[in-house]
Amino acid sequence: MIRVAIVDDHPALRAGLRTILEAEPGMAFAGESSGEPESLWPLLHRACPDVVLLDYHLPRGDGLQLCYRIKREVPSPRVILFSAYAGAALALPAALAGADGLLPKGVDARELFEAVRLAHAGERLIPPVSRTVLAEACADMEPPDQALVGMLLDGASEAEAARTLDLDAPAVRRTVQRVLGQLRVEVPAPRA
Amino acid sequence: MLYLAGRTAATALSAVLIAWGGLRWPDAALFLYGPLSTALLAASPSLRRVPVVWALDSLIVLALILAFGDWRSPFYLLWLATLALPAVSMRLSAALWLGLGASVTYLLVALIGGPVPGRLQLLSAETLAIHLSLPFLLVASLAYAADALRRLAVERARRERLAIEAERRRIAWELHDSAKQRLHAAHLLVSSLRGRVPAAQEPVLERATVELVSAASDLDTSLAELRSPLEGRPLEEALRARAAELTPGDGPWISVHGHAPALPPLVAAHVYRVGCEAITNALRHADAQEIDVSIAGDARALRLRVRDDGRGLPAERRPGASGLLAMRSRAETIGGTLAIGPGPGGRGTDLQLHVPLDHPGGLQ
DSSP states (O other): OEEEEEEOSOHHHHHHHHHHHHHSTTEEEEEEEOSOHHHHHHIIIIIOOSEEEEESBOSSSBHHHHHHHHHHHOOSSEEEEEETTOSHHHHHHHHHTTOSEEEETTOOHHHHHHHHHHHHTTOOBOOOOOHHHHHHHHHTSOHHHHHHHHHHHTTOOHHHHHHHTTOOHHHHHHHHHHHHHHTOOOOOOOOO | OHHHHHHHHHHHHHHHHHHHHOOOHHHHHHHHHHHHHHHHHHHOTTGGGOHHHHHHHHHHHHHHHHHHTOSSOTHHHHHHHHTHHHHHHSOHHHHHHHHHHHHHHHHHHHHHSSSSTTSOOOSOHHHHHHHHHHHHHHHHHHHHHHHHHHHHHHHHHHHHHHHHHHHHHHHHHHIIIIIHHHHHHHHHHHHTTTTSSOGGGHHHHHHHHHHHHHHHHHHHHHHHHHHOTTTTOOHHHHHHHHHHHHSOSSSSEEEEEEOOOOOOHHHHHHHHHHHHHHHHHHHHTSOOSEEEEEEEEOSSEEEEEEEEOSSOSOSSOOTTOHHHHHHHHHHHHTTOEEEEEEOGGGOSEEEEEEEEOSOGGGGO
16 A cells, blocks of 8 residues: 655645545555645654655645655655756756656656556666756856765765765755756746 | 027028118028028928938028128027027937037137128127027927926826726726626536436526636636737837837847737737746846847737847746746747747847747637
8 A cells, every 4th residue: 555645735636636546446545735844744743654746836834845845854755846847957957956856747647556566676767867957057156065965866875975975964955955956947926 | 490480580680780881792592591491490300300301401591691691680580589499409419509509609600701701890899799598598488398298208108008007907897806707607607506406497507607717718818908018009019119128228139120910919918028027037137238129910810029149048947937927827828839049150049939820720
């Protein structure tokens, strides 16, 4: 039984996901959150889901930063970024944030279940980072950041990268968070 | 309208003055020139915009005043009326100089055109003062009013545009935030039933899924249209307007030429934004002095080319150059290809966007 938690700020989508998860054999609904810290962290700590479906665009906070934080603080669940903008440009930040999958909203239920099963089985479902995207993204970074990002994308752990580059762990974390902020994919929003 | 009424009134008043003072030969010219020029200017709005016509009009009346041989000519009012057009059409500062010039010109006319040429006929100092100050006061007040009206119109247009943009953005956001999410949810719900209904009902489910996917894609198109910065204008016009916004005054020279074929809104919006980004890069990072934007295309493909004479792409990429990434991602979204390289002879930058239009594959 794979227990799935849903983090999305749209109630209709949460309800839809919950319904199909409850109806699907082999899956269970582990809880939901609109992405607010007050409901999100208790959900992750108490329900201990196997897989988290995480919306990329949340009204409070950035799905990427949240993904990175979840993977650091609650390492057990697999995290699938679920986004309307799951294009080539999002593959790099998703990989850097430690996501286990990247899935466009608009997939059908079967693809979603398949992704959840594969992610639960330990597969990483992130499209390969295209060379163009990588080159363009590196153009935005300072050379020391490039080295760190390169190592992390190649699969090195943060500790390994910190040792190799002679950095301390908080410095690595800050760099990743800063780079994730730079790599945000533009989302059209109403002007405040 | 007001202007023509003023002109007619000036002619009529002059006629009354003539009737008062007795008809002399140059006065006949007033009856000919006054109504005739007024009718001509009334008939042709394009004529009213030509500065040469303003100058001719004004000079002819001045010549008639000189021929009249007295600066207190009945033509004076008509001459004042000839100053109104330039006063409301020119920029405020230029119009003030024009008013000053008109007053000085009339002083000269009074000097050389008096009953005894070369001697100022100070019959009445007050009358002369009025004759001399009136052109300046008239032109200055008209120009001031016209300038205020122009600024008001610009400001109002800007506010209207901002209000419309904000409203469109709000609607787009609502559609995206609720309708689109509900569609995703419905799609997930319906598609989860596949393989779980009797085989005979399977095509129904299949059809429902297709419809939901199509609805989501229709919604995307509408959203792109709502967020489209083109607002119904053709691509070249929108780019030209953007270029004018980016280079106010006598900054770098941007020329936009060519015509875009009819484009799906999503394509038009993305091509427009690529064009804007290219122009901004050329201005901001390459210090270009001349930017050439050309648009060409037919029903099968669209080509956008932006060339500049600036520094070109740096060998080492600047930090923060997310513009190129964004342009590439836009090109991908509409199934196009983007090529960026040095311009002819290695100078400047040459950006080419090619978007095939005859297959819908890029629009999914």
